[in-house]
Amino acid sequence: MQWEIVIGIETHAQLTTQSKIFSGSSIAYGAKPNTQANTVDLALPGVLPVLNKGAVERAIKLGLSVGAKINSPSIFARKNYFYPDLPKGYQISQYELPIVEGGCIKIQTGETEKTIHLTRAHLEEDAGKSLHEDFQGMSGIDLNRAGTPLLEIVTEPDMRSSTEAVVYAKTLHSLVRWIGICDGNMQEGSFRCDANVSVRPKGSETLGTRCEIKNLNSFRFLEKAIDFEARRQIEILEDGGSIRQETRLYDANKDETRSMRSKEDANDYRYFPDPDLLPLEIAESWVNQLNDALPELPEARRSRYMTDFGLSAYDATVLTSAREIAEYFENTLERLPGQAKLCANWIMGEISGRLNKDDTEITACPISPTQLAALLSRISDGTISGKAAKIVFESMWNGELDQNADAIIEAKGLKQISDDGAIEKMVDEVLAANAQQVADYRNGKEKAFNSLVGQVMKATKGKANPMQVNEILKKKLQT
Amino acid sequence: MFNASLKQLSTQLAERKISSVELTKEFLQRIKTLNAEYNAFITVNEALSLAQAQNADQIIAAGQANKLTGIPIAQKDIFCAKDWLTTCGSKMLSNFVSPYDAGVIERFNQIGAVNIGKTNMDEFAMGSSNETSFYGPVRNPWDVAAVPGGSSGGSASAVAARLAPAATGTDTGGSIRQPAALCGISGIKPTYGLVSRYGMIAFASSLDQGGPMAKSAEDLALMLGVMTGFDARDSTSLQRDSEDYTRDLEKPLSGLRIGLPKEYFAKGMSKDVECAVEQALDEYRKLGAEMVEVSLPNSQLSIPVYYVLAPAEASSNLSRFDGVRYGHRAKSYDDLNDMYRKSRAEGFGAEVKRRILIGTYVLSHGYYDAYYIKAQKVRRLITQDFVDAFKQCDIMMGPTSPTVAFNIGEKSSDPIQMYLSDIYTSAASLAGLPGMSVPIGFGDKNRPVGLHIIGNYFKEAQMLNVAHQYQLVTDWHQRLPTGID
Amino acid sequence: MTLSVNDVKRIADLACIETSESEAQATLGQLADIFKLIETMQVVDTSSVEPMSHAQDVVQRLREDKITESDQRDLYQSVAPQTEAGLYLVPKVIE
Numbered sequence A: 001m002q003w004e005i006v007i008g009i010e011t012h013a014q015l016t017t018q019s020k021i022f023s024g025s026s027i028a029y030g031a032k033p034n035t036q037a038n039t040v041d042l043a044l045p046g047v048l049p050v051l052n053k054g055a056v057e058r059a060i061k062l063g064l065s066v067g068a069k070i071n072s073p074s075i076f077a078r079k080n081y082f083y084p085d086l087p088k089g090y091q092i093s094q095y096e097l098p099i100v101e102g103g104c105i106k107i108q109t110g111e112t113e114k115t116i117h118l119t120r121a122h123l124e125e126d127a128g129k130s131l132h133e134d135f136q137g138m139s140g141i142d143l144n145r146a147g148t149p150l151l152e153i154v155t156e157p158d159m160r161s162s163t164e165a166v167v168y169a170k171t172l173h174s175l176v177r178w179i180g181i182c183d184g185n186m187q188e189g190s191f192r193c194d195a196n197v198s199v200r201p202k203g204s205e206t207l208g209t210r211c212e213i214k215n216l217n218s219f220r221f222l223e224k225a226i227d228f229e230a231r232r233q234i235e236i237l238e239d240g241g242s243i244r245q246e247t248r249l250y251d252a253n254k255d256e257t258r259s260m261r262s263k264e265d266a267n268d269y270r271y272f273p274d275p276d277l278l279p280l281e282i283a284e285s286w287v288n289q290l291n292d293a294l295p296e297l298p299e300a301r302r303s304r305y306m307t308d309f310g311l312s313a314y315d316a317t318v319l320t321s322a323r324e325i326a327e328y329f330e331n332t333l334e335r336l337p338g339q340a341k342l343c344a345n346w347i348m349g350e351i352s353g354r355l356n357k358d359d360t361e362i363t364a365c366p367i368s369p370t371q372l373a374a375l376l377s378r379i380s381d382g383t384i385s386g387k388a389a390k391i392v393f394e395s396m397w398n399g400e401l402d403q404n405a406d407a408i409i410e411a412k413g414l415k416q417i418s419d420d421g422a423i424e425k426m427v428d429e430v431l432a433a434n435a436q437q438v439a440d441y442r443n444g445k446e447k448a449f450n451s452l453v454g455q456v457m458k459a460t461k462g463k464a465n466p467m468q469v470n471e472i473l474k475k476k477l478q479t
Numbered sequence B: 001m002f003n004a005s006l007k008q009l010s011t012q013l014a015e016r017k018i019s020s021v022e023l024t025k026e027f028l029q030r031i032k033t034l035n036a037e038y039n040a041f042i043t044v045n046e047a048l049s050l051a052q053a054q055n056a057d058q059i060i061a062a063g064q065a066n067k068l069t070g071i072p073i074a075q076k077d078i079f080c081a082k083d084w085l086t087t088c089g090s091k092m093l094s095n096f097v098s099p100y101d102a103g104v105i106e107r108f109n110q111i112g113a114v115n116i117g118k119t120n121m122d123e124f125a126m127g128s129s130n131e132t133s134f135y136g137p138v139r140n141p142w143d144v145a146a147v148p149g150g151s152s153g154g155s156a157s158a159v160a161a162r163l164a165p166a167a168t169g170t171d172t173g174g175s176i177r178q179p180a181a182l183c184g185i186s187g188i189k190p191t192y193g194l195v196s197r198y199g200m201i202a203f204a205s206s207l208d209q210g211g212p213m214a215k216s217a218e219d220l221a222l223m224l225g226v227m228t229g230f231d232a233r234d235s236t237s238l239q240r241d242s243e244d245y246t247r248d249l250e251k252p253l254s255g256l257r258i259g260l261p262k263e264y265f266a267k268g269m270s271k272d273v274e275c276a277v278e279q280a281l282d283e284y285r286k287l288g289a290e291m292v293e294v295s296l297p298n299s300q301l302s303i304p305v306y307y308v309l310a311p312a313e314a315s316s317n318l319s320r321f322d323g324v325r326y327g328h329r330a331k332s333y334d335d336l337n338d339m340y341r342k343s344r345a346e347g348f349g350a351e352v353k354r355r356i357l358i359g360t361y362v363l364s365h366g367y368y369d370a371y372y373i374k375a376q377k378v379r380r381l382i383t384q385d386f387v388d389a390f391k392q393c394d395i396m397m398g399p400t401s402p403t404v405a406f407n408i409g410e411k412s413s414d415p416i417q418m419y420l421s422d423i424y425t426s427a428a429s430l431a432g433l434p435g436m437s438v439p440i441g442f443g444d445k446n447r448p449v450g451l452h453i454i455g456n457y458f459k460e461a462q463m464l465n466v467a468h469q470y471q472l473v474t475d476w477h478q479r480l481p482t483g484i485d
Numbered sequence C: 001m002t003l004s005v006n007d008v009k010r011i012a013d014l015a016c017i018e019t020s021e022s023e024a025q026a027t028l029g030q031l032a033d034i035f036k037l038i039e040t041m042q043v044v045d046t047s048s049v050e051p052m053s054h055a056q057d058v059v060q061r062l063r064e065d066k067i068t069e070s071d072q073r074d075l076y077q078s079v080a081p082q083t084e085a086g087l088y089l090v091p092k093v094i095e
């Protein structure tokens, strides 16, 4: 039987506020245990939550950037369960009337575009952390993270493969960073995905029973966990079994998912509106203000790159994968009008390759867009060859001669010979010395031409402009 | 001195006829002598109180005194007070020394009032007799065989026995008004949102409201002025201009329209209470008020609604007591879950557990709509009844409690009978309206009777005026229990 | 509505309160009475009534995103049953 995989994703994006969602404690990462947990975060008797405006603002921004409805009022609810990292015995979240409802995100897999619909996005507080190293057989609880603002972004079951799921996650990851609401740091847990996976016979309209895989904190794990889980479910079904709805954990070491205690699933969270928090009303004027301040979004920019600059969908997608990359591209292009493809190739090739190698971000790129443009302009005006440009690039990356492309070209003597006369002279010499190949070419051996070009290039130590060499050689051979 | 009004004490302090330290010592001495009999206080801390009194004397000497500077105030043990044991009447918090001050405590500290001690209360404010306290029942100064009412029974008993000039209380369904009535003192629960709930250990968040308990309406007005005010740390705290609650005390009552909800006079009230209430109403007629019959058709549902909503909120509010960060932790357990279950089973008393179970049930899957949502809807109907009735009257009156104080042990095994103690007070709580009780005489066994006054939203000054005018022409509020002298 | 001992045990489980068989039995009787009282509210027609969650018709106030708190760990942990190295200790958490 042919199976179809159906995936929905829930993402917890930690918001880039200074303070917690309901208290004035810092959310800075890496502090000593419990030094960023105040009376509210510790749920001391008598304390009360007060909502952080910065968290609300970020939720609205996300809503606006995915074309969703911003609910006003929206309601905060308590999700009740006992766990040592949950100090109040309930998590303040949203249940009915989340702050963001609907909306969609377009994803690009290769040259195909697909729309992933969002169900909702709601504000909630993060829990603390349990540390399992041995304290006389006990666990240690650190509540620094408790109360950190999260936006939980939930999709419809619109994805059909782990690849689509990963592309969606990457697109969302890029979007939340683009609009500045989440730093996207997956190692620190600032962006975590849960995947709801089910399978069904291809062509079937009804959804299969799903399993939720919790806390996938890398794109690779997301992909592998979905693949494993889909295989697991298909095997069970093909053996005539049935899937039990449950929460599962992905074990990266074993590359498998396993069931969490089924108690989790039997839990009855007893959601009800938090009596300590009032209905959240959001003024239209505030929404408009935030809308006006929103940057051009990746999707809009991607299509602009395609229509205005004639870039491929692939190039446009890569260049808009992060706001910083797009800014870098545009700043480079600004100094090199009409050379979008050249800029794109270099940014996606050399620049991103070197950044990867050095494990740094484009914001820390040692070559500025102006400097890169200066280098690329020497390719486009024929001063240097592409090959020579790579040498110049390397020197610039290493900080030589103040990253001045012209100075490096000069110092390294990389200028191309573009003087027709000089090249003609070289061509004449090569033709004279290779009579046999000239004869071969004239007898229809195309290969001989390339060999002659090579000879000319060799004679000029690679500095001749290859286009000119081609042209002149062809002309001479025809006469 | 122990029977002086707040105004008198304030004058004495200002004129340096007595120092705050002397005054504080006098009340500490009274507590030392009499508390064993009434069990009104859970914690007395002479060192902390006297340090505050010394500080108050300096403020007075510097000429920066407020009306209540230097005056000892008893604080219900539901208010977190830094460095004070704050138990909420529970074994669960029997070791909890609060690391912070409640908003209300801060307000008293700011003006240099003295915390004279933490008063006994029903465990987590759940009770109407003060018998659910882990620290034992409080006794009614009018008759030690009787309960003082609850949950603010310690505060009521302390004021009635003159162990403190005034006290704080909290009221969720009647917990200020009912013990005030049963102990023959005055108490007011203000409009929901006027007194900060920050640091006031939560029972039912949407109903809990702090308020003062004192010997007279005039004293209440001074206390209320200190207790009310916006607190940014409480999202339900209302942003309003501060008020002088004494401003209308002297207004005559002629033309006042007093609404008498017919449902409150229909049945349920005992004869002695009815008699005292009728006499009080006559007094108001003499003062020039006119009586208007009004109707609160859904008010008989306030107890069922209250016993869904309050336990629901409580079941969640009390989940934080898990033995992890503070409070009672069981000595032995098998694992994490067992630690939770045992700590909570040992730390909470029977009534608290009962309410947590009720609340858990009404919120659980399949019952939420039928109980919780239904109760919230009826809550709106009850509230609307008041809105309609206030179109015909300025203020409403009725009995505070259906009976005078009952005996200790009389109702403790019958939760339903206990719950019905709040039959007249819970509706105003559900509506968020201000309510107060003033002493209007004595009923069976010479136990006090209280008159329940319900005001419209934010009409506390008017209610205090109405109570004060009555207290100008009667002396019930000045009567002392035998043995208190 | 009829409440069973199993219902009592289930809600005691949800509420994390250890309850013995005899306690569950005793509680059952009390809860049954209380729910009988509670049921009386079912007679009112509330089909067109909005649930009321709050005593006042006000909206949520927002706090400026500012850090107002500093480290007070020692003070707060002075009331904790068991701590080590700044952590609250609990019986082993099994994930």
Ligand SMILES: [Mg+2]
Pocket: A010, A152, A194
């Ligand atoms: Mg989720």
Ligand SMILES: [Zn+2]
Pocket: A012, A124, A152
């Ligand atoms: Zn979540």
